[in-house]
Amino acid sequence: MTDLSVRIAGLALKNPVLTASGTFGYGTEYAGYFDISLLGGIATKTVTLEPREGNPMPRLAETPGGMLNSIGLANVGIERFLSEKLPALEGLDTRVIVNVAGNTAEEYAEVTSRAAAHPRVDAIEVNVSCPNVRHGGLAFGTNPAATAEVTAAVRAATSKPVIVKLTPNVTDITEIARAAEAAGADALSLINTVLGMAIDIETRRPLIARRTAGLSGPAIKPIAIAKVYQVRQAVKLPLIGIGGIMRWQDAVEFLLAGATAVQTGTLHFVEPDGPVRVVEGIRRYSEEKGVASVTELVGALSE
């Protein structure tokens, strides 16, 4: 029997499969479809200080092997998140990671301290990588100094593990990764969506109201694998690999590239219980390969 448990910055996960922010709601929406306690953990939709209604429609488009989204961090705000959403996660035997964002470093810190004060919250994931909002998000994540500023502010606001979520939309992701590490991040998750665009040639209109949007799904997997591989060489922090995981084989690829855990996203829209199958597949693969602990696979590329 392979031991599937992993540790991310002191946080013990029963297995290395988590759900990605924005693709699993506030954790309970899919509760009717499968037992969420089978997962290593869940990352919530990004929560901000104030409620946000999100971007104008259309917000979605399907593209070859992927999808564009321009949701724009629509969320209920920290107040309602704590009073209405979090209590429903109380009985779940899985890790709860609250994904946070703000317009300023101070806002990131405030959302963090309010979320992290709750005993049900196990870790904070810092979204400095959303391509769909004008302020916050990408504006921080594409600049090493701004990434460091937000990371430090969040670090000061909690003693719980801080995971900084990186964007691929930069010239050199390792520079951003090192800035987050130096500013006190405990782990990094990557990648957020890739900036993309699609146009209807009949109407000559972009398919998304805000024109550009975030690309996710199988189309971005090779990009994500390469980013994980590059960042693995640059920092010591544990990594959570994200991007286009549809099958367990994809997850194993991320582990081999250097990720300690993975998050599934777009997969849920196709197969709500997909992440459970990913866990089972990793288990089978590990047992067949005679691996005692799944951590043996992390970064285990052949020479």
Added chain:
Amino acid sequence: MISSVSCPVIDQAPAGPGIFTIRLKAPVLAAEAKPGQFVHVRTADGIDPLWRRPFSIHRVDRRRGILLLSYRRIGRGTSLLAGRTAGDTIDLLGPLGKPFDTAGRFDKAIIVAGGLGIAPVPFLLDALRKEGKRAVVLWGVRSKAEFFCLEALRGRKTAIHIATEDGSEGFHGRVTDLFGRLAAEFTAGSGFSGFACGPMPMLKTLQPLAAASGFPWQASLEERMACGVGVCQGCVVRMKNRQYRTVCADGPVFDLAELDFND
């Protein structure tokens, strides 16, 4: 409970030009579904297309555990669906969304449908008949070749008026014009309730006419969907109170008066 289930195809037949009706063995879905709800269908085994496709539940046969969908072949997903034959299985997620309220205090339903908006109407009529309610269906299409399943719409306690935009059958014009013509027959205070299913422009045109009728209207909306279950926030519609609601989970059935089509 909502679940993703693998359903055997019983058979599939063309119902009109480019329109198909597929019958699926789905006892749990057939037992639990209510009119106005939909299923999210995986049309490909792989990732082309990536997303599931939403279809209204056309009709159910509870006794035999059968679920029917009627759809127009317009793209990749519906073409794959049209290729499925007896013995194949199809992965359905559902029943999803908020259904029509057929139990309200009314005794006569006015149903206005545009094009493929007719898809959920046979199921709706079955439910209304069970409640002992009468119904008048107004259905508009571009040209008479597009009519299908008319036999499911006619019947006990049901009257049907049809409109074609090219005048090839019935009223010459749009279904909303037909409703305007007949509106005087349906007056408030005599136990009417309205139901509308069709494309956004039809619902937008209908909204002021419906408001003038004086009785309540429920409208079923369509929007492109990824998750289909209220998770991704990708299918929202603006309400008069300025808030967004998801079509898949808060709808697809809404109070017509509360929708803001000018956003």
